Amino acid sequence: MSDILSSKDLKYLLIDSLSLYTEDSRYISGKNPYCFLINKKTFYIFIHNVHDSGKGRTNTDECRIQVSKSKNFLAAQASGLPVLFLGYSTADNTFTAWDPLEQTKRINKKKVISLYSRFSTLKRAAENGLAVYIDDDKQVIVSFKPEYLGLYLENFQGIHKSNEENLLNLIKTSDLTAPTEEEVGEKVNLGKVQFVVTHRQFRRDPDFRVAVYEAYSERCAMCGIQLELVEAAHIVPHSEAGGKDELVNGLCLCSLHHKAYDKGLIYVDAEYKILINEPKIEYLTKVKKDGGFPKFSKLQFDKLELPRSRAAYPSKEYIKIGNKLRGIS
Ligand SMILES: [Zn+2]
Structure with missing residues (x-):
């Protein structure tokens, strides 16, 4: 079946x-x-x-x-x-x-x-x-x-x-509960039971974004698109203890590649090669959410387009941790 x-x-x-x-x-x-x-x-x-x-x-x-x-x-x-x-x-x-x-x-x-x-x-x-x-x-x-x-x-x-x-x-x-930066969200009493609703959202550091934009000339490192469609993505997510707002934990990605990266659909290896996470595609195919994949798979380069300055290159250690956290093994 x-x-x-x-x-x-x-x-x-x-x-x-x-x-x-x-x-x-x-x-x-x-x-x-x-x-x-x-x-x-x-x-x-x-x-x-x-x-x-x-x-x-x-x-x-x-x-x-x-x-x-x-x-x-x-x-x-x-x-x-x-x-x-x-x-x-x-x-x-x-x-x-x-x-x-x-x-x-x-x-x-x-x-x-x-x-x-x-x-x-x-x-x-x-x-x-x-x-x-x-x-x-x-x-x-x-x-x-x-x-x-x-x-x-x-x-x-x-x-x-x-x-x-x-x-x-x-x-x-x-x-109806709004996102919060707090660890514990809204308390709700229903019947004799107390519940809690926590839609946690992390604060974005504007300096991080500025540094990432500058290093990558506001260009998506995966597809090269500018058009004011880019975002500063964290390699180790900011939900993590190691998810720092340092430039080497950042990637400049367009909205599409940012989402695809965070969802573990696409990832980067230690040589900065851009790869599709095949098991995730298999899963999406089974749940009938793989529409548009052939088109998507042609959008990105083989390798990340890196910043001019070597000091701004994404940390390979962070890439490894980030991949693990996104379920890529
Ligand atoms: Zn892109």
């Missing part, structure tokens, strides 16, 4: 989805469960494609994921960090999350567990942004659109104690 995403695809899906919520998000390490940092908190995310329950099922609305106690899973659990259980449906473009407290108790007793929900709940989530299914054990299972994945991570404990009405209000609040 073409709509089943591989482990690597799911990693890119998580990176993309979390960046919709906050700039303070990044992939750290791990392979299913994946370790992510969101608004200064660290989580493991275990994720699988949601599928039907298989042979012999009586309820055609029933869907599930299966979790097995793999080596990676046990290592994540041993870290003491929260391990969250997610399903993803490409057909509905929604995540489904099960209560990690309940599921951890179950998996501690068994090698493989099945986590169930309903296809109709996934469909409602695709329409309304979020939907809840309550199972026979009164577990609150929540499905939501990708832009709310960060909101879920920030509030997972409260979310599994809440209900659909309050959670629909929570996503509405998230939609």
